[in-house]
Amino acid sequence: MENCYHCGDVLPTPSILLDQKEFCCQGCANVYSLLNSNSLKDFYAYEKTPGIKPNKGRSDKFQFLDIPEIRARYIQYEDEKIARVKLSLPTIHCSSCIYLLENLSKINAHVLTSQVHFAKKEATIVFDTNAISLSEIADLLQFIGYEPDFGRKTEIKGIQKSFLLKIGLAGFAFGSIMLWSAPDYFGITLDNLSFRNFTAYLSFIVSLPVFLYSANEYYVSAYKAIRSRSINLDVPITLGILALYAQSTYQIFTQQGPGYMDSFAGFIFFLLIGKWFQNRTYQSLSFDRDYSSYFPVAIHRMSKNGTEIIPIEQLKQGDHIQVRNEEIIPCDSILVSEEAQLDFSFVTGESALVKKKKGDLIYAGGKLIGMTIELAVKSETNRSHLTQLWNETKDKKESNKLERYQDRISRYFLIILIIVAILSGIVWAFIDPSEIMTVIVSILIVACPCALALSSPFTLGNTLSVLGKNGLYLKNTTVVEALSEITTIVFDKTGTLTDPLAYQVQFTHTNLPDEVWGILKELSSHSTHPLSKVIHQALTNQYQALKLNDFVEIKGKGIAASYQDKNYQLGSSTFVGNVSSTENGTVFFAQDGKVIQEIHVMSAFRSSIPTLLSQWKDKRIFVLSGDDEKDLPELIALGFKTEQCFFKQEPKDKAAFISERQKLGEKVLMLGDGLNDVGALGTANVGIALSEDMFRFTPSSDAILDAKHFHLLGRFFQVSKYAKVVLKVCLGFSITYNLIGLSFAISASLAPIVAAILMPISSITVVFLSSSLIHFKFWRGIE
Amino acid sequence: MGMIYLMLIVSLCIAVFFLVFFLWATKNGQFDDDYTPSVRMLFEDEPKLKDE
Numbered sequence: 001m002e003n004c005y006h007c008g009d010v011l012p013t014p015s016i017l018l019d020q021k022e023f024c025c026q027g028c029a030n031v032y033s034l035l036n037s038n039s040l041k042d043f044y045a046y047e048k049t050p051g052i053k054p055n056k057g058r059s060d061k062f063q064f065l066d067i068p069e070i071r072a073r074y075i076q077y078e079d080e081k082i083a084r085v086k087l088s089l090p091t092i093h094c095s096s097c098i099y100l101l102e103n104l105s106k107i108n109a110h111v112l113t114s115q116v117h118f119a120k121k122e123a124t125i126v127f128d129t130n131a132i133s134l135s136e137i138a139d140l141l142q143f144i145g146y147e148p149d150f151g152r153k154t155e156i157k158g159i160q161k162s163f164l165l166k167i168g169l170a171g172f173a174f175g176s177i178m179l180w181s182a183p184d185y186f187g188i189t190l191d192n193l194s195f196r197n198f199t200a201y202l203s204f205i206v207s208l209p210v211f212l213y214s215a216n217e218y219y220v221s222a223y224k225a226i227r228s229r230s231i232n233l234d235v236p237i238t239l240g241i242l243a244l245y246a247q248s249t250y251q252i253f254t255q256q257g258p259g260y261m262d263s264f265a266g267f268i269f270f271l272l273i274g275k276w277f278q279n280r281t282y283q284s285l286s287f288d289r290d291y292s293s294y295f296p297v298a299i300h301r302m303s304k305n306g307t308e309i310i311p312i313e314q315l316k317q318g319d320h321i322q323v324r325n326e327e328i329i330p331c332d333s334i335l336v337s338e339e340a341q342l343d344f345s346f347v348t349g350e351s352a353l354v355k356k357k358k359g360d361l362i363y364a365g366g367k368l369i370g371m372t373i374e375l376a377v378k379s380e381t382n383r384s385h386l387t388q389l390w391n392e393t394k395d396k397k398e399s400n401k402l403e404r405y406q407d408r409i410s411r412y413f414l415i416i417l418i419i420v421a422i423l424s425g426i427v428w429a430f431i432d433p434s435e436i437m438t439v440i441v442s443i444l445i446v447a448c449p450c451a452l453a454l455s456s457p458f459t460l461g462n463t464l465s466v467l468g469k470n471g472l473y474l475k476n477t478t479v480v481e482a483l484s485e486i487t488t489i490v491f492d493k494t495g496t497l498t499d500p501l502a503y504q505v506q507f508t509h510t511n512l513p514d515e516v517w518g519i520l521k522e523l524s525s526h527s528t529h530p531l532s533k534v535i536h537q538a539l540t541n542q543y544q545a546l547k548l549n550d551f552v553e554i555k556g557k558g559i560a561a562s563y564q565d566k567n568y569q570l571g572s573s574t575f576v577g578n579v580s581s582t583e584n585g586t587v588f589f590a591q592d593g594k595v596i597q598e599i600h601v602m603s604a605f606r607s608s609i610p611t612l613l614s615q616w617k618d619k620r621i622f623v624l625s626g627d628d629e630k631d632l633p634e635l636i637a638l639g640f641k642t643e644q645c646f647f648k649q650e651p652k653d654k655a656a657f658i659s660e661r662q663k664l665g666e667k668v669l670m671l672g673d674g675l676n677d678v679g680a681l682g683t684a685n686v687g688i689a690l691s692e693d694m695f696r697f698t699p700s701s702d703a704i705l706d707a708k709h710f711h712l713l714g715r716f717f718q719v720s721k722y723a724k725v726v727l728k729v730c731l732g733f734s735i736t737y738n739l740i741g742l743s744f745a746i747s748a749s750l751a752p753i754v755a756a757i758l759m760p761i762s763s764i765t766v767v768f769l770s771s772s773l774i775h776f777k778f779w780r781g782i783e
Numbered sequence: 784m785g786m787i788y789l790m791l792i793v794s795l796c797i798a799v800f801f802l803v804f805f806l807w808a809t810k811n812g813q814f815d816d817d818y819t820p821s822v823r824m825l826f827e828d829e830p831k832l833k834d835e
Binding site (some may be wrong): 176 | 784787788791794795799801802805806809810814815816817818819822823824826827833
């Protein structure tokens, strides 16, 4: 066995052996023995290597949860004995996770029950408040690999219950009315008027809640559209619904016939199903994150007697705060400690650490690497540089709304409909004036664009799920349309074109003795610093690691150890001493203070870029980079041209560049990954956030692309273009059906049975057509 | 003919019963999570420790 029994990672040498099973790290082994001792061995039976490598966290990491006002945010219910809390656990990923989390009570008896919602990646936990605190529960979850995410998520609007109720009501009415209308269709009841009247009144009663409750969204939407002097598809739909209902009611109460109540209920039923299909979303992904979900919930403030934990909102200008290793800087502040190293990779996309000295201004959003520091708050979180960047673009998005293809069609549809209705009214005035009303009402009824309204949700909804299976998660169906119209693609460089997980490691001195390489290999494996891990990986299959003694690690600086009374150091220039170079991404390896090796670590570009570029001959492509021009030669080697690359772009410049392009009539796709792209992602017609880890934080965007599927980007465009063709085919079909119906209506011969057959058939054909065209083409994936 | 009235009423009552049942189930959260319960039911039952 070559993989860790718990988490499935490739085993290092030496691995940890326990119960004849191999583990990659102590954390995994600890979880295994904990589960084992609580008879939860089944965890490993449901899935292979189901575990998650636990993150080593400080023991007081979740202390803030015991502050009453913060605790109250997460507790849903509490009495003297028990409390219920709902926690978001982003690492939930398989059925074994459900098994383990729902058996938490076996590990800790003070947890009373726990229930997992898999799709939302949430667990609802009930615990004994007298015996265990919320922070202890968080600690326990972190220990077994499910670190709770306490960032405040904007509540994802799933399918609302009231919507299901509306569908249920409409379906009920549709079925019932159909049942007792059947004899009428075949003319059986013509000689029995009292039975026909009885069923007609019954239809009226049953369809009343459908008219008043199930269909109300359409009235509201149509009313809003008319008030803002725009036309959407809901206008002709509402017109049709009202005509249908009014005509039927009139017929029922004047005892002329049963009306079209079955068609009416059917309309609403199918329309709502279409809407339901369109509104399904990815419950565990969040596309509109607030900045507050990125920052910590609570921070350590310095006070007269040590530190105290306060909620981030209570932070004031001038406060002194303490930030520890791996914590996020919560606000723009001045460094009080001597020096600090910060990782701004999420803000700028640049993974090399940034050094700051005493008195320097540190912007919010960086992550501290190394020793605890003290900061003086310069401005509160909600007024920090980062937050303002975020808020600036939030409003822009609304005005940038896309006009949907369907809405464009529906405008023509409505105009033609009214013209046809008036013309046939005039014609009938000459033939038989008593039929005018019947004809006009029938035209409105039969033209009600039910199939038209279903084409778009089903075509685009199916495309959405096809794309989702291939790693591109769209926020909603309008993004499919927008994606098909893209003419210009703009890339962020760092973290988007470059792969943050792939590195090129360059050794300046290659002719060192094997012994030294062995020491380097061993030394690098003992540090948790990302650069050190990269170096270790580069040496994985070469050289024999040697056993070293006296490890000393200074967080964020380097690591030292001794071998045969010589001292070796690996780390930054200041750590090994006497080197003046401070180039980022360079690691020094020294023997007794003398540098014997310089290691350059550079991020590598994604390998699929040249292929993608060759597919996009018809599109304009740009690269906007926050860095200087040092990577230009490499970009050119990949296939970019000098005039396509722009360097030293501030976040504002990126957004401005995109709106410039849009003014030229281009439809822009922005691909970015960091917070500094938030403005550009928001401005672009489609903003795609690239993410290495799907369920972690991503900047707000229209779509999230799993970085593993970056190479499929070209195919995604083709899929969206194909979807557009399918949409047109479906629209063609539904308009044909409407024309057939119109010919009946104009000749004043629209019998209830014609309406009752035509409407479901047209809707079902369109639904079947769109689903099969999309799924047959892509049922094996899109490669 | 009177029979058909009765049949109609009865069928409507049955339909209303199912409608009410559906409304109750929806409000009660039966459709909130459509995946987890399908996995949960497959877990092995273990002999309960007799603590209480």
